[in-house]
Amino acid sequence: MDVKAIKVGNTRIRKSPVVIAGPCSIEGEKEFISEVAFLYGKGIRIIRGQAYKPRTSPHTFQGLGEKGLNIIKTAKSMYDICVASEVLSQRDIDKIYDVSDILQIGSRNMSNYSLLKDIGRQDKPVLLKRGMSATIKEWMLAAEYISSEGNDDIILCERGIRTFEPYTRNTLDLSAVVAIHQLSPYPVIVDPSHGTGRREMIIPMAKAAMACGADGIMVEVHPHPKAAFTDGRQSLDYGQFDRLLGELKL
Numbered sequence: 200m201d202v203k204a205i206k207v208g209n210t211r212i213r214k215s216p217v218v219i220a221g222p223c224s225i226e227g228e229k230e231f232i233s234e235v236a237f238l239y240g241k242g243i244r245i246i247r248g249q250a251y252k253p254r255t256s257p258h259t260f261q262g263l264g265e266k267g268l269n270i271i272k273t274a275k276s277m278y279d280i281c282v283a284s285e286v287l288s289q290r291d292i293d294k295i296y297d298v299s300d301i302l303q304i305g306s307r308n309m310s311n312y313s314l315l316k317d318i319g320r321q322d323k324p325v326l327l328k329r330g331m332s333a334t335i336k337e338w339m340l341a342a343e344y345i346s347s348e349g350n351d352d353i354i355l356c357e358r359g360i361r362t363f364e365p366y367t368r369n370t371l372d373l374s375a376v377v378a379i380h381q382l383s384p385y386p387v388i389v390d391p392s393h394g395t396g397r398r399e400m401i402i403p404m405a406k407a408a409m410a411c412g413a414d415g416i417m418v419e420v421h422p423h424p425k426a427a428f429t430d431g432r433q434s435l436d437y438g439q440f441d442r443l444l445g446e447l448k449l
Contacts, residue, residue, distance in 0.1 A: 203384040205324050205352050207300055208281040210244055212354055213386035216449060217415035219283055220440065221247030223392075223430040224260065225267040234422065235274045237437060241444060245301070247417065248274070248282040251291060252429055253307050260428045271298045283326055283417075289317050301326050306358055306393075309333055309341045319348025328356045328390070331369070335378050342385065355379055355387040356417060357408075359394030368396020368433065371404055376413045386414035392433040398424065401435060402443050409447060418443065 204213040220243050225231045235246055250267025252260065263270070271282050281300035286292055287308065295302065301324045308314055309330035318325055325345055329338045342353050357376060359369025371394030379387040389408035391401045405416045420440045424431040435443060 203351070203386065205354055205386055207245055207324055208279075210281070212388070213414045216409060216413070216447075217245065217388065218243055218444070218447075218449060219245045219247060219388070219415065219417040220420045222249075222421050222427065223247075223419045223434060224249045224252040224262050224428055225270055226263075226428050228270045228273060231270050232274055232277065234420065235278055235280060237422070238420065239278045239280060241440070242449075244279070245281045245283060246274075247419065248284045248299070250295070251285055251287045253285075253287060253305060254429070265294065268294055268298050286314070286318065289314055292317060292321065296321060296323065300324070301354070304328060306331050306333075309338065312341075312344050315341060315344035316348050319345040319350045321350060323350075324352040324354060325350060326354045326356055326388075328358050329360065329372075329375070331361050333360065335375055335382070338375075339379075339383060342383070351385075353385045354414075355383070355385050356390055357387060357394070357413075358390035358417075367394075367400070369394055371395055371408075373404075373407055373411050373413075376408065376411050380412055388415040388417055389413045390417040392417070392419040392430070392435075396430075396433045398433060398435060398439070401433070402439070402446060405443060406446060416447075 252262035283301035284299035285303040303326040362370040391404035419434040421434040424434040
């Protein structure tokens, strides 16, 4: 099977391992610019930039919306970065397309087939996260909804699935990395932040992901995780992120 490398800026995902990193959600302009400056200094060129943040509870922080998109524009005017930002609905596609280099489909929308088809008509790379309870076959079929509309610049992301185990937020299924490489031409990256929900497990699971052939990882990074608006429990602080890069030897 011919493998497919996805070009994002000057990065070719699958040609060499990639690290996508950033805060769980954009919290403000000053905060995001500072985070981008740190990550850029560490050689990270693809940044997580979530302006819209789906949450289980409607009473929690949902992202800054269009204000967050404007913050991404400012950051990109200052640093030569690419940004991956989540699309929640069809009405947001045009706005996010203008500022995002990767259109992300989150786990909650993996089975939103009308959204997948609309995303498939765009000419930018798509990052498709595995659904919370999706089988590998269902995940692959979701990718086909995108490619059937003409866009096969697809990056698959294993982010853990729900099982009966409550110790971790999800169960990170690293066997999916091997399976995807056998079944699909697309690159597959791993999100150990959502996959475990536990900061102390991110570095070991990131190393395990790379050992079994993942084409990269996506991790959440925050200068003060305990003060993060969202998912601080699964965010690395700057020192831990330094350690991650050192242990991955990237």
